[in-house]
Amino acid sequence: MDTAISLRGVRKSLGGREVLRGISLEVYHGDVFGYLGPNGAGKTTTIRVLLGLLTADSGEILLLGEPASSGARMKLGFVLESDGLFDGLTAAENLSLFARLYGVRSPEVEKVLALVGLRGKERGRVGTFSRGMRQRLALARALLHDPEILVLDEPTAGLDPSGQMEVRELIRELATSGKTVFFSSHNLDEVERLCNRIALIHRGEIRLQGGVEELRAGGQGYAVELPTEPPSEMLTKLQHEERLGFKGVQGQRLIFEPGDDVGISELAQTLSELGLEIEAIYRRRASLEELYRQILAEGE
Amino acid sequence: MRNFFTIAAHSLRANLRHRQGMIAIAVLLLGIVPVFFAMKGMLAELLAKGPWDIVAPWVVNTLGLSGYLVALLCVVFLGVMLGVGTLTQEKAKGALEALLATPLGPWALWWGKVAGCFLPAFAAGMVVSFGVLWALNAAAVVPVLGNPLFPGPVVATVGVGVPFLGLGIAALVNLIGLLVANPNIASLSVVVIVLAVSNVLPRLGLEFAEWSFAWVNAGTGLFILATSLLFAWRLLTKERIVLSAKRL
Missing domain, CATH: 3.40.50.300 (P-loop containing nucleotide triphosphate hydrolases)
Incomplete structure (x- = not known):
C-alpha cells in the first residue's frame, strides 16, 4: 500500500x-x-x-x-x-x-x-x-x-x-x-x-x-444478553468466579473479559450452571472510548 | 519573489482598509494643518525682518524644518501605525501561521509586510511634504521674493534622508512584530528610535538645511536597516514566528 x-x-x-x-x-x-x-x-x-x-x-x-x-x-x-x-x-x-x-x-x-x-x-x-x-x-x-x-x-x-x-x-x-x-x-x-x-x-x-x-476487535471479551436484569446475588456469584473475568453489568447485558483459556462455549456452560438464562452471547468489540481510556490510564 | 509581491500587495490593501490605518491618516492630516500655519507665520515674520542676505539662512532653515517634520510624520508615523495595526491582528488570529504553512518563506513575509506599510507612507510622505513646501513658498516666500525656494539639502532630506530612515524603521518594526509575542513592543521601539534620533541630531550641531543633515538621516536609516538584516539573518525563521504568535 x-x-x-x-x-x-x-x-x-x-x-x-x-x-x-x-x-x-x-x-x-x-x-x-x-x-x-x-x-x-x-x-x-x-x-x-x-x-x-x-x-x-x-x-x-x-x-x-x-x-x-x-x-x-x-x-x-x-x-x-x-x-x-x-x-x-x-x-x-x-x-x-x-x-x-x-x-x-x-x-x-x-x-x-x-x-x-x-x-x-x-x-x-x-x-x-x-x-x-x-x-x-x-x-x-x-x-x-x-x-x-x-x-x-x-x-x-x-x-x-x-x-x-x-x-x-x-x-x-x-x-x-x-x-x-x-x-x-x-x-x-x-x-x-x-x-x-x-x-x-x-x-x-x-x-x-x-x-x-x-x-x-482485539481481545475485548464477551457480552452476554439476558432476558431480564440479573439479581444482585447473581452478580456476587459472578464476581467470585475469577476465571470468567466478570467486568460489570449494563442493563440486561453482562460483560466478561476472561483469560485465553476460557472460550465462548465454556463461558456459556459455566453461566448456565450458575442458573443464568442466556438469550445471546457474542464476542464483544470495544469502543474507541474504552481503548482511549485504557491507554490513557496505562500512561498515568 | 512572486510571493514577496503577493504579500506586499495584500498588506498594502489590508493596511489601507484597516481602521487603525484610517485613524492614522486622519490624525496625520489634522496634525499637518497647525504645522503649516505655524511655519507660514515664522517665515512671514523672518522675511518681514529683511534684508534678504541676512535672513536667508533662517528662512531656508525654517523650510528645511517644515519639510523634515512633515516627512517624518508621514513616512515614519504613518508607516509604523499602518504596519503594526494589521500585524497585531493577523498574528493574534493565526493568519500569519496560515500564510507560513504555504510555500511562503519568512523573508518574503517580512519584506512583503515592510513594503505594505512603507510604500503608502512613502508615497503619502512625498506628496504631502513637497506639497507643504510648495504651499509655504506660495503663501509666504513668493510674495516677498518673487520666486519659490527649494534648496537642494532640504529636497535631499525630504526625498532621500527621511525615506531611508522610514525604511529602516519599517523593517525593524515589522521584524520585531514578527518575532515577539506582543507586536505593540514594536511601536515602543519606534518611540525609542525617534527620541534617540531627535536627541542626537541637534547635538551634532546640524542645521535642517544642510547636506550633512540629509546624509545623517539616510545613514541612520541604513544603519537600522543593516542591524535589522543582521538580526533577521540570525533569528527570522518560521518556527520563531509561529511560536511567538502562540503565546498571544
Missing part, C-alpha cells in the same frame, strides 16, 4: 520540554486517519512539524515517499486550529491570496466555494461569517491547489452540532474523491465514525496505531 505520510522517530523539544518523543506514523494513500490525543499531547506540534512550521530536532518525514521539502509540501492542503482567515477580506479575496502563494494561475474560486457549500458568498466579508462558514471557507482554501493530502487540525472544534455535521460530511466527500485526510481530534465519536485508521498520542508518544476495526 502506498504511504502518503510517514513520520519516523520524529522528536521535537519546545521550551526545554520534549513534546514529541520519537513518534512514528504511517498514513496510507486514501486513508481517513484520525490523530487522537488529549489536550497538550502533541497533536498540534505534530501537524506543525508536518507542515514545516516547526523543524523536527531529529527523525524523518516523508510525504508521498519524498522527503518533506517545500516542494513536497505543495501536495498538502491544511486547516489549522485557528482558521487563519483574513477578516477584512472577502471570501474570494482570501482564496485568491492563497492561490497566488501556491502558484495557481486561475483559481477556481467559485468551484471550491460551491464544493464546501458557500456558493454565492464570494463577496461576503469573512469577518461577518459564522464559525461554521469560516471553517468551510478554510476547507475551501485547503482545496484550492488540488492537494493529494489534507491535514486538518481539529476541524470541528468550536462548531455547533450542525456545523460539525457539515464539516464531517465534507471530510467524507473529500475522502470519497480520493484525498488522503489526516485530522486531529479529541472527539472519539467523530473519529470512530469518520476514520478507517487512527493513532493515539499521549505525552508525546504514539500509544496506539492501526485500523479502527482491527483495534476495536
Whole structure:
C-alpha cells in the first residue's frame, strides 16, 4: 500500500520540554486517519512539524515517499486550529491570496466555494461569517491547489452540532474523491465514525496505531444478553468466579473479559450452571472510548 | 519573489482598509494643518525682518524644518501605525501561521509586510511634504521674493534622508512584530528610535538645511536597516514566528 505520510522517530523539544518523543506514523494513500490525543499531547506540534512550521530536532518525514521539502509540501492542503482567515477580506479575496502563494494561475474560486457549500458568498466579508462558514471557507482554501493530502487540525472544534455535521460530511466527500485526510481530534465519536485508521498520542508518544476495526476487535471479551436484569446475588456469584473475568453489568447485558483459556462455549456452560438464562452471547468489540481510556490510564 | 509581491500587495490593501490605518491618516492630516500655519507665520515674520542676505539662512532653515517634520510624520508615523495595526491582528488570529504553512518563506513575509506599510507612507510622505513646501513658498516666500525656494539639502532630506530612515524603521518594526509575542513592543521601539534620533541630531550641531543633515538621516536609516538584516539573518525563521504568535 502506498504511504502518503510517514513520520519516523520524529522528536521535537519546545521550551526545554520534549513534546514529541520519537513518534512514528504511517498514513496510507486514501486513508481517513484520525490523530487522537488529549489536550497538550502533541497533536498540534505534530501537524506543525508536518507542515514545516516547526523543524523536527531529529527523525524523518516523508510525504508521498519524498522527503518533506517545500516542494513536497505543495501536495498538502491544511486547516489549522485557528482558521487563519483574513477578516477584512472577502471570501474570494482570501482564496485568491492563497492561490497566488501556491502558484495557481486561475483559481477556481467559485468551484471550491460551491464544493464546501458557500456558493454565492464570494463577496461576503469573512469577518461577518459564522464559525461554521469560516471553517468551510478554510476547507475551501485547503482545496484550492488540488492537494493529494489534507491535514486538518481539529476541524470541528468550536462548531455547533450542525456545523460539525457539515464539516464531517465534507471530510467524507473529500475522502470519497480520493484525498488522503489526516485530522486531529479529541472527539472519539467523530473519529470512530469518520476514520478507517487512527493513532493515539499521549505525552508525546504514539500509544496506539492501526485500523479502527482491527483495534476495536482485539481481545475485548464477551457480552452476554439476558432476558431480564440479573439479581444482585447473581452478580456476587459472578464476581467470585475469577476465571470468567466478570467486568460489570449494563442493563440486561453482562460483560466478561476472561483469560485465553476460557472460550465462548465454556463461558456459556459455566453461566448456565450458575442458573443464568442466556438469550445471546457474542464476542464483544470495544469502543474507541474504552481503548482511549485504557491507554490513557496505562500512561498515568 | 512572486510571493514577496503577493504579500506586499495584500498588506498594502489590508493596511489601507484597516481602521487603525484610517485613524492614522486622519490624525496625520489634522496634525499637518497647525504645522503649516505655524511655519507660514515664522517665515512671514523672518522675511518681514529683511534684508534678504541676512535672513536667508533662517528662512531656508525654517523650510528645511517644515519639510523634515512633515516627512517624518508621514513616512515614519504613518508607516509604523499602518504596519503594526494589521500585524497585531493577523498574528493574534493565526493568519500569519496560515500564510507560513504555504510555500511562503519568512523573508518574503517580512519584506512583503515592510513594503505594505512603507510604500503608502512613502508615497503619502512625498506628496504631502513637497506639497507643504510648495504651499509655504506660495503663501509666504513668493510674495516677498518673487520666486519659490527649494534648496537642494532640504529636497535631499525630504526625498532621500527621511525615506531611508522610514525604511529602516519599517523593517525593524515589522521584524520585531514578527518575532515577539506582543507586536505593540514594536511601536515602543519606534518611540525609542525617534527620541534617540531627535536627541542626537541637534547635538551634532546640524542645521535642517544642510547636506550633512540629509546624509545623517539616510545613514541612520541604513544603519537600522543593516542591524535589522543582521538580526533577521540570525533569528527570522518560521518556527520563531509561529511560536511567538502562540503565546498571544
